[in-house]
Amino acid sequence: GQQVMQIPQYQHVQEGEDFTTYCNSSTTLSNIQWYKQRPGGHPVFLIQLVKSGEVKKQKRLTFQFGEAKKNSSLHITATQTTDVGTYFCAGKPSNTGKLIFGQGTTLQVKP
């Protein structure tokens, strides 16, 4: 079946270091979304990417959508303790109306 894979599953970084999580789909996506879930909280929508090669920034967060629209990445520059949480990507395959969530990457930041 159609899958959205996310790596790594866990990442521990020192505060100030950069962090990247990668999302890969087995099929072409019409869009990809990113969500953040703080510990004890619920997923919160961050951003949606639609165009091939698209890059969007939110302060220290940079989101990219691959040229083939099958992969995406989220990069955080100079992590802070407030970045702690699980980051999910969710992709919509081009041939369905269904949004498929990746397994998430859990980020821990050591002060």
Next chain:
Amino acid sequence: ETGVTQTPRHLVMGMTNKKSLKCEQHLGHNAMYWYKQSAKKPLELMFVYSLEERVENNSVPSRFSPECPNSSHLFLHLHTLQPEDSALYLCASSQEQSYEQYFGPGTRLTVT
């Protein structure tokens, strides 16, 4: 506050009990979802409703029964649950399917 509320926030129930989870969205969205999130698994989509019609049922056991009486409300009726059903149950809504989803705070369910 995302505009999606869930009650109760915490629920402890025995395996022979019957209970219901409630979700309400105040965003005017047309699609609503139930997800299960357990400690070792990612978000598992359970049910999708679009315009009050169930459009997806991801092989969920019959001990979970959804109900969508109108576009603002979604219920999950539970009975004869198993301990492995203990998890965080999240409700979400979106304008249309595949649009960004807004999640409620979840119901933390413990089956004893």
